[in-house]
Amino acid sequence: MTHNRSCRPMRALMILGPTASGKTAVSLKVAQKLAQKGRRAEIISVDSALVYRGMDIGTAKPTPEERGAVPHHLIDVVEPEESFSAADFAQECERLIGEIAARGAVPLIVGGTMLYAKALREGMDALPSTTPEVRAAVQKQAAEIGWSAMHAELAEIDPVTAARLAPGDSQRIARALEVWRMTGTPLSSLHSGAREVDATLRVAALLPGDRAKLHAAIGERFEAMVRAGFLDEVRGLASRSGFDADAPSMRAVGYRQALQYLAGEYDEKGFIEAGKAATRQLAKRQITWLRGMMRADPSIEVFDPYAESLDSIASRLTEGIERDYFHEVTADNA
Secondary structure (H helix, E strand, O other), X not given: OOOOOOOOOOOEEXXXXXXXXXXXXXXXXXXXXXXXXXXXXXXXXXXXXXXXXXXXXXXXXXXXXXXXXXXXXXXXXXXXXXXXXXXXXXXXXXXXXXXXXXXXXXXXXXXXXXXXXXXXXXXXXXXXXXXXXXXXXXXXXXXXXXXXXHHHHHXXXXXXXXXXXXXXXXXXXXHHHHHHHHHOOOHHHHOOOOOOOOOOEEEEEEOOOXXXXXXXXXXXHHHHHHHOOHHHHHHHHHOOOOOOXXXXXXXXXXXXHHHHHHOOOXXXXXXXXXXXXXXXXXXXXHHHHHHHHHHHOOOOEEEOOOOOOXXXXXXXXXXXXXXXXXXOOOOOXX
8 A cells, every 4th residue: 555645544445356366364364463453444345245135155255253253244234136236335335434434443345346346436326226027027028039139229229338238248238228218318328427536445456366276266166155055045045935036136146057057957067167157257357347447546556365475465454554544654654
């Protein structure tokens, strides 16, 4: 964390990175090191899957022991049938930052949902919520004509949004079409453009330099999830009253593939390979987001979790927090 006395004070530290890069371990080690110095930290999850109750194994949710050691927030806040948007996250996170600061602790905002991070750092336009009926109608049409045809339909009503989406990006195509059907207004016209980044929200990026090691970690973790009962977890969710296979929660990596397995579309080996592949694609998107953020904001401090030890990364982050959040200036920095 480069110290700049002319910049606005730090009010939270964001620890961002792709899936399986060690974000949870780093944040817990930072909290531990702060505790050794008589400081306290609280963790705010910036993860679009951890907000859902009952989705524990497939999301690699922090364990009860980890959550007992350090207070965690924005975990288990909505049911899988409900929606929780990036705007909802930004609003809740701002509230929590203030409350944590008032308790004399430092907020650590930790996760890999880059859209949520962007919404918090730059603000976000208020977009209309969809209804189950509209969402179901879009999904039904997509099942009939395919997502390439849905993308073509979007290009006619909102060419700006269609131009930035791949024809297979079903989640974002669906969202844009839902907004159009709810409001009669193209999604692109509801975005007011780039905003100034909130410099008081400092960012540390965990960016693995060895992609093969990251892919191996992803594979090992997915297999561990399956052994831990991931499929039983999804069976339980699917048996709930009001379960919606097209709900945003079921777009989480692994859950869609698990539902397809339960429907007979994969054998177990195929399901596991599909889940790993989807997780690798997620990591690739997260890394692309991070690199874009780094190009736009040179103040982001970058760590390679495969080239530097957990203890070293946590020590450097703790020193920055001591200096820039708690304003403890050592003789070397004076």
